[in-house]
Amino acid sequence: xxxxxxxxxxxxxxxxxxxxxxxxxxxxxxxxxxxxxxxxxxxxxxxxxxxxxxxxxxxxxxxxxxxxxxxxxxxxxxxxxxxxx
Amino acid sequence: xxxxxxxxxxxxxxxxxxxxxxxxxxxxxxxxxxxxxxxxxxxxxxxxxxxxxxxxxxxxxxxxxxxxxxxxxxxxxxxxxxxxxxxxxxxxxxxxxxxxxxxxxxxxxxxxxxxxxxxxxxxxxxxxxxxxxxxxxxxxxxxxxxxxxxxxxxxxxxxxxxxxxxxxxxxxxxxxxxxxxxxxxxxxxxxxxxxxxxxxxxxxxxxxxxxxxxxxxxxxxxxxxxxxxxxxxxxxxxxxxxxxxxxxxxxxxxxxxxxxxxxxxxxxxx
Numbered sequence: 085x086x087x088x089x090x091x092x093x094x095x096x097x098x099x100x101x102x103x104x105x106x107x108x109x110x111x112x113x114x115x116x117x118x119x120x121x122x123x124x125x126x127x128x129x130x131x132x133x134x135x136x137x138x139x140x141x142x143x144x145x146x147x148x149x150x151x152x153x154x155x156x157x158x159x160x161x162x163x164x165x166x167x168x169x
Numbered sequence: 170x171x172x173x174x175x176x177x178x179x180x181x182x183x184x185x186x187x188x189x190x191x192x193x194x195x196x197x198x199x200x201x202x203x204x205x206x207x208x209x210x211x212x213x214x215x216x217x218x219x220x221x222x223x224x225x226x227x228x229x230x231x232x233x234x235x236x237x238x239x240x241x242x243x244x245x246x247x248x249x250x251x252x253x254x255x256x257x258x259x260x261x262x263x264x265x266x267x268x269x270x271x272x273x274x275x276x277x278x279x280x281x282x283x284x285x286x287x288x289x290x291x292x293x294x295x296x297x298x299x300x301x302x303x304x305x306x307x308x309x310x311x312x313x314x315x316x317x318x319x320x321x322x323x324x325x326x327x328x329x330x331x332x333x334x335x336x337x338x339x340x341x342x343x344x345x346x347x348x349x350x351x352x353x354x355x356x357x358x359x360x361x362x363x364x365x366x367x368x369x370x371x372x373x374x375x376x377x378x379x380x381x382x383x384x385x386x387x388x389x390x391x392x393x394x395x396x397x398x399x400x401x402x403x404x405x406x407x408x409x410x411x412x413x414x415x416x417x418x419x420x421x422x423x424x425x426x427x428x429x430x431x432x433x434x435x436x437x438x439x
Contacts, residue, residue, distance in 0.1 A: 096360035101316045102367045109323045109371055116327045 114147060122146060129159065137163055171279040173286045174415075175305035175343075177329075179321030181292030183313045184350035187386060188408075189289035190218045191397035192309065195412030197252035198397075201284040204243065206274075207257035208301035209291035210265055216256045219246065220393025230258035233270030239277050248398065253283075263296060271300050294328060304334050307344045309377065309415075313351045314363040322347070323372055346377035348411060353382045354427045365425060378411025380404050381424040 126146045133139055143162040148155055176189040186207075193205035206229060207215035216222040227242035232255070239255075246252035255274075258265055278286050290301035302308060308329050312322045329336070329343045336342050349365060356362035365379055380386075383404040389396035397408040403424055410420050 098357070098360045098363050098367065101363055102371065105316055105319050105363075105371050108320060112320075112323065113327070116331075 119148070122148065133161060139164060171283050171286060172307060173275060173288065173305050174307045174309060175288040175290055175302040176309045176311060177290035177298065177302055177325055178292065178311040178318070179294065179298075179325040180313075180318045183311050183318050184380070184386075185292070185311050186215050186218050186289055187390065187396060188309065188311050188348060188350065188380075189215060189287050190395035191405075191408040192412055192415070193252060193285075193287045194246075194249060194395045194397045195409055196285050196287075196415075197246070197249040199412070199416070200251065202251045202282065203285045203287065204253045204255060204278050204283050205287040205289060206255040207289050208266070208297045209257050209289065210263075210297050211257070211259060211261055212291065213257040213259050215254065215289050216244075217393060218390050218395060219254050220395075221246070221254055221256075222393070225256040228256045228258040229274070230260055230265040232274055233265070233267065239274060239281075266297060266300050268300060268303065272304065275304050294324065298325075299328070299332060302329055302333055302343070305329075305343050306335065307346070307415075309346050309348050310372075310374070311348050311350055312368060312372070314349060314353075314357070314365075314368055315351075316363075319363065319368055319371055326372065326374070345374055346415070347372060347374045348378045348380070349376060350380045351382045352379050352424065354425055357425075358427050365422065376422065377414045378407055379422050379424060380407040380411075 126144065129146070130139075130141060130144050133144065139161060143164075145158075145160045147158040149158055174192075176185050176192065178185050189205055193203045197203045205215065205219070207213055208229075209215075210230065213225075213228070216225050221244050224244050227237040229242070231237050232239050232242045243253040243255055246254065275286060288301040288305065291297040310322050310325055312318050326345060329345055333343050347368065349368060352365070353362055357364045365376055369376055381403050383396075383402060385399050385402035385404050386396050389399055396402060396404045399405050407424055410423060413420055
């Protein structure tokens with residue numbers, strides 16, 4: 085840290101890295117141990133949805149939740165906002 | 170009782186071979202009988218880091234194929250009497266390593282009463298990496314405080330928990346430890362690098378060692394002398410501490426803080 089850098093405000097890149105890692109690691113751990121078809125299922129669902137609505141790939145979330153005795157396949161699609169007017 | 174330890178990471182270039190060589194030397198220095206095995210078939214490198222590249226006659230695959238005995242292939246270290254190296258083969262045949270072949274070599278080392286077998290894993294998650302971890306009792310996951318290395322380590326932790334002999338047979342699983350390398354306390358203090366605490370929190374594991382970024386590591390590999398043997402180096406001290414923790418000693422982590430610098434360095438230094 086030199087004299088000049090005292091006057092420059094630097095974004096803290098380590099905390100950005102930490103936040104990004106926290107999210108991606110949680111997501112990847114969630115998919116682990118799940119059936120191998122999940123990524124393919126996600127891709128095909130995305131194609132079908134895309135035929136009707138123009139959604140961002142990130143807007144489609146698929147989760148497999150394990151609860152006592154049964155599993156729940158959870159699909160969440162965030163639809164784009166309608167343009168005003 | 171022989172303990173099999175895999176040194177792994179997923180990502181390449183984070184310091185697996187440096188760590189395997191140094192931990193093997195550290196254990197041997199404490200009088201343990203150690204065999205360190207290079208699982209990077211096709212890309213032999215442990216021999217260079219150990220400084221025994223000109224003494225490789227037979228390799229891991231030769232032993233598996235029965236071209237020689239294990240005894241003929243084990244290279245005795247010239248510095249430490251109880252340390253032995255098994256070099257990787259340079260064959261391009263991806264199927265040269267087999268689960269059965271690896272098991273036979275490990276069983277023979279166990280029968281020969283080695284205390285520790287260190288398996289130096291190749292990068293990636295292919296066959297070599299899989300077989301390096303498959304029979305492990307413990308894993309040292311080498312990680313750089315850097316985003317892709319941390320993510321890959323998490324992937325490896327997932328494999329250790331599912332695709333190993335211990336996981337498959339339900340006998341307690343593989344005991345996992347993190348070892349951070351290329352740690353730069355100054356950059357951590359400046360908020361430019363993930364801290365030990367950050368990595369620990371994200372991966373949820375205990376840290377067995379933090380090796381500071383050091384020019385001594387390159388100098389050591391240039392010379393073919395594992396860095397743990399360069400006694401005055403911070404990296405050597407950090408590896409000795411990691412070995413002690415592996416053996417169950419409780420030591421505080423060192424080199425987490427920025428070394429003190431003089432007034433002029435602080436005012437004008439970069």
